[in-house]
Amino acid sequence: MNIKDQVIKMDAIVSQGAIVDAVKQFFAEDASTSDYGNTSTTGKAEMIAKMEGFANSIANVNGIQHHHSIVDGDVSASEFTFDFDMKDGSHIYWHEIIRRVWNAEGKVIQEEYFNAQ
Numbered sequence: 001m002n003i004k005d006q007v008i009k010m011d012a013i014v015s016q017g018a019i020v021d022a023v024k025q026f027f028a029e030d031a032s033t034s035d036y037g038n039t040s041t042t043g044k045a046e047m048i049a050k051m052e053g054f055a056n057s058i059a060n061v062n063g064i065q066h067h068h069s070i071v072d073g074d075v076s077a078s079e080f081t082f083d084f085d086m087k088d089g090s091h092i093y094w095h096e097i098i099r100r101v102w103n104a105e106g107k108v109i110q111e112e113y114f115n116a117q
Contacts, residue, residue, distance in 0.1 A: 001106030028107035035113040060085040
């Protein structure tokens with residue numbers, strides 16, 4: 001499986017705001033995630049539930065900008081800026097690097113989020 005092609009496809013879906021769909025399509029069943037706030041998930045189902053909860057808390061997507069992606073073997077890194085107004089009245093502005101490790105079938109087995117600010 002061509003990892004670069006998978007990264008391009010996944011990043012395009014994320015850029016459209018379809019984050020849950022990206023997880024459903026590209027995550028392996030045993031995928032794990034972690035972020036700079038020490039939040040982690042174990043398994044695709046747990047990540048889908050987390051992303052559905054997050055997506056349902058968004059009142060307005062002000063913008064999602066994909067800046068760059070790099071691929072080195074089975075590891076990719078994608079830089080995004082996310083700008084959301086939330087239903088609770090808060091505002092989220094994340095500039096982050098998403099590091100992914102891919103398996104031979106072209107599925108994400110590990111994803112980490114790094115705050116780029």
